[in-house]
Amino acid sequence: MARSDRSLNKTERLFALVLLLQNRPNMTSRDLSEHFGVSRRTIFRDLRTLGESGVPLTYAETGGYEILEGYQLPPLMFSAREAATLLVGTGFTKLQPDASLRTDADAVAMKIRNVLPEPVRDYIDRLQERTVLAPFNEVRDRGATGDEQGLWFELSEAIARQRKVKMTYYVASRDEETVREVDPLGLVYYSDHWNLIAYDHLRDDIRNFRLDQIKKLRTRFDRFEAPAGFDLKEHLRERGTSPENVRMQVRFRNRAWRWARTQVPADIEQELPQDGWTEVTFEFENVAYVAKWLLRYGTDVEVVSPDELRDEVIRQAQSVADMYAAVAT
Incomplete structure (x- = not known):
């Protein structure tokens, strides 16, 4: 063809x-x-x-x-944008459950980094310090929306070069657009969308902005200094220990846990092997979200505590059963 x-x-x-x-x-x-x-x-x-x-x-x-066998192309030269794209791609590969894929991704990332000119390598190192993929381990198979395309690299450039950004941002809760000037501190991929972590001058605080809600974006020439001692991963970890979190204990059959462990929407505090099962403990603020996630595993998962989570799983499962019962009649 x-x-x-x-x-x-x-x-x-x-x-x-x-x-x-x-x-x-x-x-x-x-x-x-x-x-x-x-x-x-x-x-x-x-x-x-x-x-x-x-x-x-x-x-x-x-x-x-x-x-003829043995011929090799000369070493490839990557632009900063190409290298950043490749290294983010290997980062996603390292989130897969197959250990061999994770090992290969590490090797590829190292080879890419080794062939980069020093200025590009320094740029990539700064960017990697400010990019986190799936901090709660879950990645859904969804490409960037039209709203997100093109924004990631422009923001990554601003982060690596410490340039202020002015943007028009849509606030869904108020159904309105606001103009913000922010200091971009990092990029985070949560489950199915990219987020910008930035110091918001309007709110005088570090805030989270979804890239698909950014309507206009312009990188300014003036530079900024990150807050003293700011560490992106530590910031995300502190957010993950919110007082609104609910402590949850769940048992998975081992055959399901192999896959479920890469998708737990939180940091796992404890992982206890049992007879054919693995009991895990973690904290998360959205009980309904976790209940919906657990339903994927059917009878291969059981809620140990709290009752609130168990009741929500029952409620959602009953809703599914009622829907099909209505269709059958």
């Missing part, structure tokens, strides 16, 4: 051509022409250019082009 890659410029196509032949050798000029959506004459010119630049191209006895 032909693939339209006419949007690639020649340099990008040559790079893609090398990668393609290394992963799928013995492709004919017709195969390559269809893959990139260009003429065979263009493919022949590209192959000649690669050969003249030192890429060891050969024509296999079985037909088709290939690159």
Whole structure:
């Protein structure tokens, strides 16, 4: 099936051509022409250019082009934006339950960092100190909304370079937009959306702003200094020990706990293995949210305490049963 890659410029196509032949050798000029959506004459010119630049191209006895084994592309040079994107991507991979994926993600992140020029590496280090992914371990499979796209990197730049930001922010509780000037201190990904942690000059306090509620954004030239001793992870940890939190104890069958442990919406205080079960203790402020999350695991989970959580699970389960009973009648 032909693939339209006419949007690639020649340099990008040559790079893609090398990668393609290394992963799928013995492709004919017709195969390559269809893959990139260009003429065979263009493919022949590209192959000649690669050969003249030192890429060891050969024509296999079985037909088709290939690159001699052992050839490696020169080290890639990443821009600050590309490196930040890749490292955030490996961060999400490290949240997966598969230990081998987490190990590979660590190795990839280290390799990326090692090839970065020192100024870009310093920039990335500052940014990583101010970026936290899923502090309560839950990540849902949802891409950025149109409102969030483009804001993440602009804010990450402001954070790394300590630049003030002026924004128009939608306050859902009052159904109104307000103009805020803030000092951006960090970016946090909570379950399914990005959040900006920033010092809000209007409220004279550190506040949380959802990126999908930011309607306009402009980075200012004037710099700011973070509050003395501010640590993003410690700030999030303190928020997680809110007096509104409810202490919860829940038992999971071991077969379910393997997956559930990556999605507990809080820091786990205690994890006690039992006969075929694991009992965990954590604190969270939203009982209804936890009840809804627990329903995913059916009979593989049991609420130990508090009664408030047990009653909420029963209520939500009964609502589901009533809905289907109504449909059946």
